[in-house]
Amino acid sequence: MAILRERDRVEVQRRLQGLKEPVRLVYFTQELECATCREGHLLVEELAGLSDKLSLEVHNFLLDRDTAAAYGVDKVPATAILGDDDRGIRYYGVPSGYEFSALLDDLLMVSRRDSGLSDASREKLRRLAEPLHLQVFVTPT
Amino acid sequence: MRLAHQMAYESDLVRADGVVVTEFPYLAQRYSVMAVPKTVANGRTALDGSAPEALFVDAVLGTLERRGS
Numbered sequence: 698m699a700i701l702r703e704r705d706r707v708e709v710q711r712r713l714q715g716l717k718e719p720v721r722l723v724y725f726t727q728e729l730e731c732a733t734c735r736e737g738h739l740l741v742e743e744l745a746g747l748s749d750k751l752s753l754e755v756h757n758f759l760l761d762r763d764t765a766a767a768y769g770v771d772k773v774p775a776t777a778i779l780g781d782d783d784r785g786i787r788y789y790g791v792p793s794g795y796e797f798s799a800l801l802d803d804l805l806m807v808s809r810r811d812s813g814l815s816d817a818s819r820e821k822l823r824r825l826a827e828p829l830h831l832q833v834f835v836t837p838t
Numbered sequence: 839m840r841l842a843h844q845m846a847y848e849s850d851l852v853r854a855d856g857v858v859v860t861e862f863p864y865l866a867q868r869y870s871v872m873a874v875p876k877t878v879a880n881g882r883t884a885l886d887g888s889a890p891e892a893l894f895v896d897a898v899l900g901t902l903e904r905r906g907s
Contacts (some may be wrong), residue, residue, distance in 0.1 A: 733861055744876035772862060778843075785846045790858025799839045799856070799867045805894070806840075822849040831842040831854040832878040832900060834871045 700740045707749055712801050716750035716808040718780060725758045725765055725775040737774035737791040750808060776800075780807040794838030840896045842877065 700755065701709060724741045726734040738755065746752035756764045758773045768777050770787070778786040778800075792800045806813055814822075842854035859866045859874060869878050877885040877894075879901040890895060 770849055774861075783906060784850075785853025787854070788856045788858075790856075790861035792856065792858065795840065796856065796858070802840050803843050803857045804846060811843040813893075814844050814848050815891060818845075818891055819848060821895055821899055822845060822852070825849055825851050825899065825902075827851065827902065828850075828880075829845075829852045829879050829898070830900065831845065831852065831884075832857055832865070832869070833839045833842045833854065834857050834859040834869070834874050834876045834878070835839060836860055836864065836874045 700736065700743055703833065706743075706747065709744070709801065713748040713751070714803070715750060715805050716748055718808050718810055719750050719752065720804050721754065721779040722807050723750050723754045723756065723779065724833040725756050725761075725768070725770050725777075726774050727758045727773050731773050733791045734774045735739075737776070740791060741776060751804070778803055778807055779811055791837070796835050839875065841891055842898075845895065845898070 709810055722745060723740050723770060724738060726738050728734075728748040745751045758765050758770065759776070768783070769775070772789055774789070774791060777783065786803060812819070839856045840853070843856070846854035847854045857865060859871050865871070869876070873886060875888055876883070877898065879898045882901050884901040885894065885897040
């Protein structure tokens with residue numbers, strides 16, 4: 698079953714041509730009691746198939762507890778986006794519509810190995826002295 | 839969402855979760871999510887709605903400075 702419609706797939710593929718360096722998706726799923734895990738799994742599989750710069754690793758959240766803990770994943774479906782290293786970029790749930798577009802932007806950012814933030818923002822973040830955990834709540838659109 | 843993930847990429851101290859709130863209603867309840875996007879920083883509300891980069895960064899970092907005051 699395809700999650701992306703044909704015309705969306707063409708557009709996504711076009712945007713993914715902008716990927717510079719490899720990007721790794723690490724997806725956590727479970728079989729039962731997770732309404733969107735299967736849909737999310739199909740989506741990341743489809744996405745990873747659209748560019749040879751993308752790779753996908755899938756873990757079972759219940760069976761692979763150690764890996765989930767290593768990624769700080771406490772719920773599913775979860776997707777971690779990694780470049781050369783893990784910078785703490787996660788999605789919980791299945792991003793669709795506008796948020797799917799934001800996910801593509803994340804992939805492009807990580808592939809550039811550069812946050813793209815302004816010098817002023819970078820300077821403020823350099824002064825950060827304690828861990829900061831951000832949660833941005835969004836809705837499917 | 840983008841800005842939070844950009845901040846996570848930039849700083850080793852920052853991690854950022856995009857959370858599809860309809861899939862995790864218990865979190866919506868815990869953080870009183872009435873409208874989206876809503877940004878929570880270390881468990882405290884940092885921003886309701888979206889903002890340009892400078893405002894977003896200030897709102898999020900301001901949450902830390904406000905703590906305990």
